[in-house]
Amino acid sequence: MKPSSRFKKRYISFSLSKEGAPPTMEEAKKIIHEHFLSFFGELGTSSLAFKLVKYDEKTGRGLLRCAREKTDEAIFCMACLKEWSGKSCRLEPVSTSGSAKRAERSKK
Amino acid sequence: MIDIVRGAGLPLAAGIKKAIVAGSLKNFKEAKSPSEALSACRSKGALLYLQRQEFDDGIFVELKRHKGAVVLALADILNERGFRRAIALSKMRLVVEACRRVGCDFVACTLAKDESEVRNARELQAFQSMLGMNRHEQKHSDKVLEKLVK
Numbered sequence: 001m002k003p004s005s006r007f008k009k010r011y012i013s014f015s016l017s018k019e020g021a022p023p024t025m026e027e028a029k030k031i032i033h034e035h036f037l038s039f040f041g042e043l044g045t046s047s048l049a050f051k052l053v054k055y056d057e058k059t060g061r062g063l064l065r066c067a068r069e070k071t072d073e074a075i076f077c078m079a080c081l082k083e084w085s086g087k088s089c090r091l092e093p094v095s096t097s098g099s100a101k102r103a104e105r106s107k108k
Numbered sequence: 109m110i111d112i113v114r115g116a117g118l119p120l121a122a123g124i125k126k127a128i129v130a131g132s133l134k135n136f137k138e139a140k141s142p143s144e145a146l147s148a149c150r151s152k153g154a155l156l157y158l159q160r161q162e163f164d165d166g167i168f169v170e171l172k173r174h175k176g177a178v179v180l181a182l183a184d185i186l187n188e189r190g191f192r193r194a195i196a197l198s199k200m201r202l203v204v205e206a207c208r209r210v211g212c213d214f215v216a217c218t219l220a221k222d223e224s225e226v227r228n229a230r231e232l233q234a235f236q237s238m239l240g241m242n243r244h245e246q247k248h249s250d251k252v253l254e255k256l257v258k
Contacts (some may be wrong), residue, residue, distance in 0.1 A: 038190075056141065070239065072232070072233070072234040072237035073237075073238065075230060075231060075233075075234035076231070076234040076235055076237070076238045078231070079182070079227050079231035079234060080185060080186060080193075082186045082224055082225070083224075084189075088224050090224070092228065092231075092232055093228075093231065094122075096230075
């Protein structure tokens with residue numbers, strides 16, 4: 001696909017913790033996917049071009065992708081996560097970048 | 109960026125220069141009803157917070173006259189779920205639109221009670237963006253907040 005026709009992306013590095021500890025990969029996938037789905041709905045999530053790119057269950061750090069125009073909405077959605085299954089949960093955005101490499105490199 | 113919080117001794121999130129406790133501010137007025145809000149906004153430089161955003165245009169006009177600002181709190185969104193959350197966000201958006209029409213200032217903060225409600229500067233910026241504030245209004249709102257908490 002020509003670069004001009006590709007959709008423009010942003011990568012958001014995040015830090016996920018459930019009751020102070022990083023959850024497992026399966027749990028993290030479930031939390032993030034279901035939270036985004038309940039916040040945006042099916043149509044909204046599809047227009048967001050959302051994808052969980054990477055997640056490290058040891059540190060709780062990961063990378064997700066969204067469409068460039070929807071970055072603020074994605075970050076607001078992440079900010080709105082306060083608890084999951086009755087336990088306190090925090091999905092904190094660390095940095096945003098147009099490339100996955102640079103977003104991963106940034107430290108809190 | 110400066111934040112207003114409810115709980116004392118909360119950690120400072122990334123990008124937040126200072127977190128001021130609402131109770132320590134003399135001009136922070138929390139009203140429970142529109143009539144209480146109307147008398148509260150008559151003091152100069154008031155930061156007016158109404159939990160269910162039941163404002164009317166008269167309050168905005170008085171706030172503008174006395175150089176105050178409306179406070180919009182992220183904690184109100186965090187403490188709701190589902191449709192109630194959508195309604196709260198929608199009311200805040202309507203408040204921002206009404207303030208814009210009248211020329212009244214508005215500020216966004218977390219009003220965090222505990223550590224789980226603390227949010228960083230980028231998240232507050234995203235909140236302002238979701239309320240319909242453009243970049244110019246966001247910068248102006250940050251300046252107004254810095255001026256009113258002194």
